[in-house]
Amino acid sequence: MSDMPGQVDGQGRSVAVERTGAVAVVVLAGRDGTGTLDLATKAALRDTLRRVADDSAVRAVVLTGTGSVFCLGQDLHEHAAALADDATRAWDTLRNHFNPIATALATMPKPVIAAVNGTAAGAGMSLALACDLRVAAPAATFHVAFPGIGLSVDTGMSWFLPRLIGYGRAMELLLRPRPISAAAAAELGLVTAVAEDVRQAAVQLAEELADGPTVAYGAIKQALLYSAAHGLPDALDLEAGMQTVAGITADHAGAVQAFLRKQKPRFEGR
Numbered sequence: 001m002s003d004m005p006g007q008v009d010g011q012g013r014s015v016a017v018e019r020t021g022a023v024a025v026v027v028l029a030g031r032d033g034t035g036t037l038d039l040a041t042k043a044a045l046r047d048t049l050r051r052v053a054d055d056s057a058v059r060a061v062v063l064t065g066t067g068s069v070f071c072l073g074q075d076l077h078e079h080a081a082a083l084a085d086d087a088t089r090a091w092d093t094l095r096n097h098f099n100p101i102a103t104a105l106a107t108m109p110k111p112v113i114a115a116v117n118g119t120a121a122g123a124g125m126s127l128a129l130a131c132d133l134r135v136a137a138p139a140a141t142f143h144v145a146f147p148g149i150g151l152s153v154d155t156g157m158s159w160f161l162p163r164l165i166g167y168g169r170a171m172e173l174l175l176r177p178r179p180i181s182a183a184a185a186a187e188l189g190l191v192t193a194v195a196e197d198v199r200q201a202a203v204q205l206a207e208e209l210a211d212g213p214t215v216a217y218g219a220i221k222q223a224l225l226y227s228a229a230h231g232l233p234d235a236l237d238l239e240a241g242m243q244t245v246a247g248i249t250a251d252h253a254g255a256v257q258a259f260l261r262k263q264k265p266r267f268e269g270r
Contacts, residue, residue: 014041015048022059022210022269023203024052028071031078035069037123038078042097049104059214059269060206061108063131064115064199071124073145073155094154098123102156105130106225109218111209115202116182116191121145126155129164132221134191135205136182137198142190144177163228165189213255214269216246 018025026048031038037045052058065071074093082090105112105127114131122145128134144161146153153161153174162170165188173180185191195201209217219242227235246252255265 014038015044017048017052019058020203021207022057023062023206024055024058024060025062025064025199025203026052027064027066029066030069030071031075033066034075035065035067035072035119035124036075037071037073037097038075039093039097041075042093042101046097046100046104049101049108053104053108053110056269059110059210059212061110061112062115062199062202062206063105063112063127064202065117065120065124068118068139070114070116070118070120070140071127072119073122073124073126076149098126098155102126102130106156106160107221109221110214111206111217113202113206113209115198116140116142117198119143123155126153126157126160129160129190130156133205134185135193135195135198135202136185136191138182138194138196140182140185140194140198142180142185144174147174147177210269211267213246213249213251213267215249215251219243219246 014029014031016027016029018027026045028035028041028045030036030041049061052061079090082093111133112131114128114134116128116134116136117140118137119141120128121143125142125144128142144153144157146157161173165173169188180188180190182191182194186194192205193201223235223239223242226238230238250270251265251267255267258265
């Protein structure tokens with residue numbers, strides 16, 4: 001396992017990246033290791049995700065937290081100061097940071113797995129939902145959190161949550177917020193699996209996916225995102241384009257030949 005340079009704020013590393021083979025593990029410590037997102041951490045996470053997205057040697061990504069916290073969302077001390085300074089401009093961070101982070105996770109052209117090691121609250125829960133798959137520790141909890149401090153939702157929760165658990169369940173959970181245990185999250189369909197060693201389980205899953213057809217995975221992600229907001233004719237048209245993108249890769253050509261020879265294909269992500 002090797003380190004990639006992470007982003008470092010003035011008080012220590014809030015976001016770090018560890019490499020194990022073709023898997024990048026993005027570790028979110030937050031401000032002073034609290035799991036909260038201050039300005040430095042938000043900028044670091046946004047820029048780090050963009051960097052691993054562009055790194056062709058990275059074929060799968062794991063996002064996790066530290067200790068008993070996955071991510072607690074916006075740092076409220078910083079937020080309170082921003083509100084006092086200019087209550088309207090305090091929300092610029094949504095477009096400058098939170099929205100690009102959620103977009104980077106959801107549209108990254110490779111699989112992204114959330115290893116939810118502990119509490120995921122507010123925007124922290126949104127980040128987990130923005131990932132393609134979620135593995136949770138038995139003690140992990142999910143909190144929508146926003147209504148509890150008089151807020152609506154952000155960081156994509158209105159888009160991801162109903163698509164994972166359905167409109168009715170999402171509305172009920174947002175209007176009557178409560179902690180969701182890992183077991184309950186699994187029953188709802190919020191998480192893919194619950195594992196004692198959540199990071200190891202997520203990395204193993206990422207390694208499995210990293211051995212797959214990376215270009216095809218990226219095309220699948222793009223097709224699913226597109227179809228959520230478009231009709232069948234448009235979805236069919238995009239599918240044709242994405243299938244062409246995947247179909248001209250060396251991975252597809254090699255897999256066809258392997259099939260004809262009754263061999264297992266080997267994918268190189270190109």
